[in-house]
Amino acid sequence: MxxxxxxxxxxxxxxxxxxxxxxxxxxxxxxxxxxxxxxxxxxxxxxxxxxxxxxxxxxxxxxxxxxxxxxxxxxxxxxxxxxxxxxxxxxxxxxxxxxxxxxxxxxxxxxxxxxxxxxxxxxxxxxxxxxxxxxxxxxxxxxxxxxxxxxxxxxxxxxxxxxxxxxxxxxxxxxxxxxxxxxxxxxxxxxxxxxFLRNKRRLNEAEIQRRRDSALLQEARDTSEMYRDFAAMVSHQMRTPLSLIDSAMHRLARRGDAVTASDVAERQGVVQDAVRRMTRLVETVLLVGKLDNRQVRGNLAPAALDALAQSALTEARGLHPGRDIRLSSTGSRIMALCDPLLVAHILENLLANALRYSPVETRVELRVFSQGGQVACAVTDQGPGIAPADQPHVFKRYFRGEAHRAEQGTGLGLALARELAELQGGRIGMDTWPGRGSVFTLWLPAASEGRP
Amino acid sequence: MRVNIFAAMAAISAASAAAGEAGEVLLTVTGRVAEAPVELTRADLEALPQRSLITATTVTDGRPEFEGFLMRDLLEHLGAEGDSVVALALNDYRAEIPVSDFEDYDVLGALTMDGAQLSPRDKGPVWIVYPRDDHRELQDIRYDMRWVWQLVSLHVK
Missing domain, CATH: 1.20.1330 (f41 fragment of flagellin, N-terminal domain)
Structure with a gap:
């Protein structure tokens, strides 16, 4: 073969x-x-x-x-x-x-x-x-x-x-x-x-068959690789929250009758966090599955990108108390033609990505602006940036940067963000400066407010 | 003209026993020449530059060697001005030959074949011979019919 x-x-x-x-x-x-x-x-x-x-x-x-x-x-x-x-x-x-x-x-x-x-x-x-x-x-x-x-x-x-x-x-x-x-x-x-004609036709057919074979082969390879990565990711991502839940339960069990209310509350927080993480993972995986089956359709309508950014910011702050997350906007009601649910998902991913890969004490910034018939939301972090060797692969599914293989992360965030952006006629731009940080920008078509 | 030729034939015949005699008229040229009619004796014809030609013919075997004068030399010598000549034979055979033939090819008025004078009992006294072996296009019936033997008169047109 x-x-x-x-x-x-x-x-x-x-x-x-x-x-x-x-x-x-x-x-x-x-x-x-x-x-x-x-x-x-x-x-x-x-x-x-x-x-x-x-x-x-x-x-x-x-x-x-x-x-x-x-x-x-x-x-x-x-x-x-x-x-x-x-x-x-x-x-x-x-x-x-x-x-x-x-x-x-x-x-x-x-x-x-x-x-x-x-x-x-x-x-x-x-x-x-x-x-x-x-x-x-x-x-x-x-x-x-x-x-x-x-x-x-x-x-x-x-x-x-x-x-x-x-x-x-x-x-x-x-x-x-x-x-x-x-x-x-x-x-x-x-x-x-x-x-002559027969030989030419045979050569053509052989060539077409060869290309088809190699395309099929590549597709099969890609698919099997993707499933392998998927399985690895899911088992890895599940293991951590499951072990957190497991150890929380064990501790409660060891204490027996001496469990205090504060103990229960503390473990409850850990379990809730782990469950939330798993829920999010399952949602993401489901979304990817829907995307692959072309079941996701953007319901495009004018929506205020600054408002969407504000809710993403609020949610991120709730999940990451203590992180410095800011929003700046060049105006109010910067309208994008988009599906607000999908945009929320994208921003959530971009923010999660920025927060995960930058040191806790550094700031993550959202900036909403419009430019040349497009509107954008840029997410800037002060993390380590992306190594040049990794840059071409950043948007590939299950890709994890060389330095972060061991850490938490699905490797789906950016890939999903890009696919969802493209679904709405937009794209994700990336600028990165190794050692100084990265900017991921969601670009969307602009919409006037009166437009249906 | 027919009468003239007959007279010429008679003259030839009269001296046929002594075919080699220099005074005998072999060829009469009429038509567009300087002083028509011109009567040419063997001596006159032999006074022209003599050339030889070895060629096969359609009526003999082998490749005999012919000797005689170039037809174009004769016409030039007589100051002939015309596009064609009508060649007439002793046996009344006649053929019209374009003068360009004589310019394009070394066409011979042969007086001897393989060293022997051409006799009126064979193809003599004069045989128009084309360099057939040297030019492929001459190996054609349209040229073969211009090989007039027993030539006695030329009429320049």
């Missing part, structure tokens, strides 16, 4: 990233794959000359036909026939080169091309010369070759359709693959987001 957050120490670097690695792969892997596929498609779509094979073949056929017709024309010059021959040969040369040659070879037409070229070159006018016989031979050969060209063109066209169809298949499958890849990547991204 000591350190619930020990296991959720923040992780760094790779460790934080590692759980997402498979998902990142799922996310980016398909995208990389889709990219590779589409770039392969792009390469495939680059048009090469072999894509125009049908055009190349028909151009060759056209040139051979032009040569055939030129050879047949009676008025055609030798130069024209020679040029036509060159053009036909250049087309055949193109077909016999690199990619074109391989394309035809794949179609099984490497021999066809070879035959055509051989037959044409056999009639080369540069070798055979020009003349009616030679030209007639070119014409005959040209006509004879047409059917071969037709078959060649036909097969090339078929092949191109085949290639186009295959390419369409490839495009379609690539498209499908890319769609799947993107969908996968999308799912991967969704997965990553979900994981």
């Amino acid at each position: 000591s350190r619930a957050d020990g296991s959720s120490r923040p992780r760094h670097g790779l460790a934080l990233f590692l759980p997402y690695l498979p998902l990142l792969l799922i996310c980016f892997g398909p995208l990389a794959f889709a990219l590779a596929k589409t770039s392969a498609l792009e390469r495939d779509m680059r048009i090469a000359v072999t894509e125009n094979m049908l055009w190349v073949v028909t151009q060759t056929q056209k040139e051979v036909m032009a040569l055939t017709l030129a050879a047949a024309a009676p008025d055609r010059q030798a130069e024209e026939i020679a040029q036509s021959f060159d053009l036909a040969v250049s087309r055949l040369t193109l077909l016999g080169q690199g990619p074109q040659q391989r394309y035809l070879a794949e179609l099984g037409h490497a021999d066809t091309l070879q035959q055509i070229t051989t037959r044409i070159l056999a009639l080369d006018p540069e070798v055979q010369g020009h003349g009616p016989a030679q030209h007639a031979a070119i014409y005959e050969q040209g006509l004879a070759l047409q059917s071969q060209f037709n078959r060649l063109a036909n097969d090339v066209m078929m092949q191109e359709w085949e290639i186009a169809a295959e390419r369409l298949d490839t495009y379609r499958s690539t498209q499908t693959t890319v769609i799947f890849a993107v969908a996968f990547a999308f799912l991967g991204a969704m997965g990553i987001s979900w994981l």
Whole structure:
């Protein structure tokens, strides 16, 4: 139970990233794959000359036909026939080169091309010369070759359709693959987001739970501590008056019949005092209990703080005959908006506190004044003051100053005074000078006299 | 113009048996040049600064070495003023080429391939060759179609 957050120490670097690695792969892997596929498609779509094979073949056929017709024309010059021959040969040369040659070879037409070229070159006018016989031979050969060209063109066209169809298949499958890849990547991204969110939520929940736990723990500690202090205080506070009563009774019993009236009166005083002290203790404890259960509600009404101070003073003088207790007031009818019963209780506590912790021969003073929309009653003692180490704890329940642990006192007085003051929209101020004394001031909201 | 070209072709053809002859007209340039039409012989073309270029082509295997003149040198030499040229081939193939191509790239009017003169029976006498291997953007059908072979005439627009 000591350190619930020990296991959720923040992780760094790779460790934080590692759980997402498979998902990142799922996310980016398909995208990389889709990219590779589409770039392969792009390469495939680059048009090469072999894509125009049908055009190349028909151009060759056209040139051979032009040569055939030129050879047949009676008025055609030798130069024209020679040029036509060159053009036909250049087309055949193109077909016999690199990619074109391989394309035809794949179609099984490497021999066809070879035959055509051989037959044409056999009639080369540069070798055979020009003349009616030679030209007639070119014409005959040209006509004879047409059917071969037709078959060649036909097969090339078929092949191109085949290639186009295959390419369409490839495009379609690539498209499908890319769609799947993107969908996968999308799912991967969704997965990553979900994981991120879930982890974040878990961390948040863990943090909230941790805080709640620690708050509960603290509350439980505080409560148990408070009850322990309460029990210690009550037993301690009860023991003294009970032992006083006990010893008074014992003495009376020992005297037996020799008890005088003055003896009885003396013991009676002791017992009454002890009973009063216990009654007050019980009242205080009850009040604290009511406060804790939120059963105390201030019935706020305008009341004269100086009058309340006067009654507190009178009561204190009655309880502490021989103490010098004084009241000074800057005016009469200094009105506070408060619950008079609660104020009486506060002043009683402040006075009791001042009287208890100051030497018997010193003076305790009450001063009532108003200041800045507030009214106040300051209780000043000439006691030892409060040690700096104790000052922050003065208003805590059951807190007793280091120097006074052994003495009488509930440790509830100041805590109660503050809680009751706050209940009425007021507060308790403290000023203390170690070695010289302390001033505890009850501040309350001012009220005009006519106010309800 | 068609007739002119035909005449030029005839002229080439007449001398085709002796393709290397210096006096033979290989290329006719028309349009927006200083003194159109300009007829250029092999000697004229070889008088331009000669450059070589090794590149793959779409119709041959390997990476042949081409030698010839830079197209921009030719246009500059002729005082051509235009945005594009229409290249016409012996086989009537025609392609319009923006002049910016010649400014952006070292486009060659190749006269030889692997040391041998380009013949009209192959891609000669002149083949417009782009430095395809040096620029990725040139590996595209839109540039491939500007590789006019059997070039016989340029019309500057």
